[in-house]
Amino acid sequence: xxxxxxxxxxxxxxxxxxxxxxxxxxxxxxxxxxxxxxxxxxxxxxxxxxxxxxxxxxxxxxxxxxxxxxxxxxxxxxxxxxxxxxxxxxxxxxxxxxxxxxxxxxxxxxxxxxxxxxxxxxxxxxxxxxxxxxxxxxxxxxxxxxxxxxxxxxxxxxxxxxxxxxxxxxxxxxxxxxxxxxxxxxxxxxxxxxxxxxxxxxxxxxxxxxxxxxxxxxxxxxxxxxxxxxxxxxxxxxxxxxxxxxxxxxxxxxxxxxxxxxxxxxxxxxxxxxxxxxxxxxxxxxxxxxxxxxxxxxxxxxxxxxxxxxxxxxxxxxxxxxxxxxxxxxxxxxxxxxxxxxxxxxxxxxxxxxxx
Amino acid sequence: xxxxxxxxxxxxxxxxxxxxxxxxxxxxxxxxxxxxxxxxxxxxxxxxxxxxxxxxxxxxxxxxxxxxxxxxxxxxxxxxxxxxxxxxxxxxxxxxxxxxxxxxxxxxxxxxxxxxxxxxxxxxxxxxxxxxxxxxxxxxxxxxxxxxxxxxxxxxxxxxxxxxxxxxxxxxxxxxxxxxxxxxxxxxxxxxxxxxxxxxxxxxxxxxxxxxxxxxxxxxxxxxxxxxxxxxxxxxxxxxxxxxxxxxxxxxxxxxxxxxxxxxxxxxxxxxxxxxxxxxxxxxxxxxxxxxxxxxxxxxxxxxxxxxxxxxxxxxxxxxxxxxxxxxxxxxxxxxxxxxxxxxxxxxxxxxxxxx
Numbered sequence: 264x265x266x267x268x269x270x271x272x273x274x275x276x277x278x279x280x281x282x283x284x285x286x287x288x289x290x291x292x293x294x295x296x297x298x299x300x301x302x303x304x305x306x307x308x309x310x311x312x313x314x315x316x317x318x319x320x321x322x323x324x325x326x327x328x329x330x331x332x333x334x335x336x337x338x339x340x341x342x343x344x345x346x347x348x349x350x351x352x353x354x355x356x357x358x359x360x361x362x363x364x365x366x367x368x369x370x371x372x373x374x375x376x377x378x379x380x381x382x383x384x385x386x387x388x389x390x391x392x393x394x395x396x397x398x399x400x401x402x403x404x405x406x407x408x409x410x411x412x413x414x415x416x417x418x419x420x421x422x423x424x425x426x427x428x429x430x431x432x433x434x435x436x437x438x439x440x441x442x443x444x445x446x447x448x449x450x451x452x453x454x455x456x457x458x459x460x461x462x463x464x465x466x467x468x469x470x471x472x473x474x475x476x477x478x479x480x481x482x483x484x485x486x487x488x489x490x491x492x493x494x495x496x497x498x499x500x501x502x503x504x505x506x507x508x509x510x511x512x513x514x515x516x517x518x519x520x521x522x523x524x525x526x527x528x529x530x531x532x533x534x535x536x537x538x539x540x541x542x543x544x545x546x547x548x549x550x551x552x553x554x555x556x557x558x559x560x561x562x563x564x565x566x567x568x569x570x571x572x573x574x575x576x577x578x579x580x581x582x583x584x585x586x587x588x589x590x591x592x593x594x595x596x597x598x599x600x601x602x603x604x605x606x607x608x609x610x611x612x613x614x615x616x617x618x619x
Numbered sequence: 620x621x622x623x624x625x626x627x628x629x630x631x632x633x634x635x636x637x638x639x640x641x642x643x644x645x646x647x648x649x650x651x652x653x654x655x656x657x658x659x660x661x662x663x664x665x666x667x668x669x670x671x672x673x674x675x676x677x678x679x680x681x682x683x684x685x686x687x688x689x690x691x692x693x694x695x696x697x698x699x700x701x702x703x704x705x706x707x708x709x710x711x712x713x714x715x716x717x718x719x720x721x722x723x724x725x726x727x728x729x730x731x732x733x734x735x736x737x738x739x740x741x742x743x744x745x746x747x748x749x750x751x752x753x754x755x756x757x758x759x760x761x762x763x764x765x766x767x768x769x770x771x772x773x774x775x776x777x778x779x780x781x782x783x784x785x786x787x788x789x790x791x792x793x794x795x796x797x798x799x800x801x802x803x804x805x806x807x808x809x810x811x812x813x814x815x816x817x818x819x820x821x822x823x824x825x826x827x828x829x830x831x832x833x834x835x836x837x838x839x840x841x842x843x844x845x846x847x848x849x850x851x852x853x854x855x856x857x858x859x860x861x862x863x864x865x866x867x868x869x870x871x872x873x874x875x876x877x878x879x880x881x882x883x884x885x886x887x888x889x890x891x892x893x894x895x896x897x898x899x900x901x902x903x904x905x906x907x908x909x910x911x912x913x914x915x916x917x918x919x920x921x922x923x924x925x926x927x928x929x930x931x932x933x934x935x936x937x938x939x940x941x942x943x944x945x946x947x948x949x950x951x952x953x954x955x956x957x958x959x960x961x962x963x964x965x966x967x968x969x970x971x972x973x974x975x
Contacts, residue, residue, distance in 0.1 A: 505786075549865060561859055571773055577773050
């Protein structure tokens with residue numbers, strides 16, 4: 264893997280650049296702010312695949328009319344603790360911002376609230392949405408479906424998305440956040456491993472003939488498997504239903520996947536996927552202090568348990584990302600030369616100069 | 620592994636035997652029926668670890684007063700779409716029967732309903748509860764915490780339960796049911812593999828020094844890991860919160876685990892764990908016919924996708940278990956000699972003869 268020097272950029276500068284670029288599309292200033300904040304938070308957390316790295320593709324999709332930059336987001340159903348939102352082919356981040364607020368309102372009123380989103384697109388990092396809920400005292404759960412890249416258990420061709428899902432749990436400090444997909448490794452990372460002819464763990468992939476392989480190269484010409492065999496297959500299948508089918512959205516191979524089969528796509532496909540968000544009001548269920556004590560007992564037992572020799576510290580889910588976020592808010596976000604070049608390029612295309 | 624001839628017993632005969640045995644405890648006939656039905660359904664589905672195999676341990680715990688055979692199940696909170704139930708140290712199955720009905724009622728009223736259960740015990744197979752919800756048109760989700768048998772990611776000692784969770788999705792036919800735990804293999808199965816000095820897949824376990832091992836024998840003296848590395852660790856951690864902390868129940872190493880460390884425990888520990896059930900009313904969110912069409916499209920795409928050479932058929936989650944159930948309802952449940960001996964023994968202890 265090539266070693267590149269990373270330049271540091273403050274999150275404020277990065278956010279401002281993103282908003283200036285989006286100002287050259289027809290997107291509203293408010294929606295632009297939401298979208299860019301979501302991306303920059305992913306960079307702060309060190310999840311660059313869902314950060315500004317992907318921003319130029321969004322911008323081109325807005326300019327080309329593939330994704331609607333000025334969606335008319337509609338509340339299609341709103342009964343009891345349930346709401347349904349039509350994203351009008353807008354970017355997922357903007358629709359989800361609305362969906363999360365609606366679920367939180369329902370949870371405040373009924374103890375639990377649920378919102379589905381249909382007719383939507385890529386929504387970035389699920390962690391962003393559940394974290395907003397946890398900050399307000401709700402347990403957050405978010406799931407989306409996505410272009411099919413994983414086979415069925417026993418299958419050889421892609422029929423299920425990696426279908427990411429996330430939970431956030433409020434605590435006295437940073438929330439506990441789990442954000443994960445059902446694929447064993449990001450496609451981009453596997454490509455780099457294949458270039459270096461690296462070995463991969465058992466169970467990650469099959470080759471083009473459907474046989475298990477431990478070579479990244481053979482995995483690239485074959486297919487990566489869901490995590491944990493039939494268990495990951497099962498979760499991916501259920502997530503496809505909870506996000507896609509339940510919102511009446513596209514599922515499985517109906518979703519375009521050019522962005523996943525091309526190494527360096529310039530824009531983002533119109534997915535037509537769905538998302539689901541559930542908010543649970545902790546204080547409706549239990550005295551908050553008791554809950555915090557219970558979570559604290561669990562956390563302390565786990566992080567103070569006996570470590571393997573090679574392990575320095577045991578982390579709870581999301582803790583590494585929050586450590587990074589706090590450090591990067593102070594000291595700036597290190598961006599790879601590749602990402603910086605992408606941002607300079609999209610800046611050029613809309614006549615906004617990248618500020619470093 | 621020893622080959623044993625399995626005798627077939629009809630589910631009606633097995634249910635009647637179970638109820639007769641429980642009639643020798645102080646458990647009510649109604650609760651006994653619920654408990655035995657849950658166990659026999661697990662046997663019908665082929666999940667014998669959660670079937671009548673475990674029944675003698677329950678019975679002795681009732682007789683010894685470890686688990687309360689006559690719990691006063693109380694509705695502690697009941698506001699909006701949220702309910703909280705105190706199981707009064709009864710067996711989980713009985714409390715869950717109540718919790719599932721309450722969640723379904725709340726979902727009928729508000730679109731989504733949630734019930735937590737505290738002060739509870741082993742609840743058997745999670746699939747049973749979500750299936751009851753799916754039969755009534757609800758998407759069901761159930762989670763429990765359990766005695767700590769899994770280490771943290773990077774840890775060497777047990778701090779998290781295998782924390783099973785289940786989903787069921789209503790369809791035009793049998794529901795789609797996913798019921799899974801976060802451990803890679805049942806402890807009982809691993810013990811048999813160790814006796815036969817079998818190899819185990821990469822990532823299943825570490826030895827007593829914390830090093831990865833592919834030998835079942837070394838795994839037994841070490842510890843099995845959560846599935847899929849940090850991802851399974853993350854889900855197990857979250858489940859411990861959703862079921863245990865959120866219900867104010869015991870978490871992590873607070874839960875007794877003698878039943879997991881002893882090969883053949885005669886009774887069941889008093890766990891003090893919690894469970895959570897969520898019911899989602901599909902028709903509150905979407906026209907049912909559209910939902911069935913979307914799920915059907917997903918299912919058909921998946922089961923008709925290209926198979927690996929060695930694979931005869933692609934199944935959707937829960938399908939194998941329903942195939943077994945339908946066959947066994949007709950032709951009887953094959954029980955191993957070991958299970959039959961256990962049932963004969965518990966029958967002797969309470970003076971009920973096993974009917975085969």
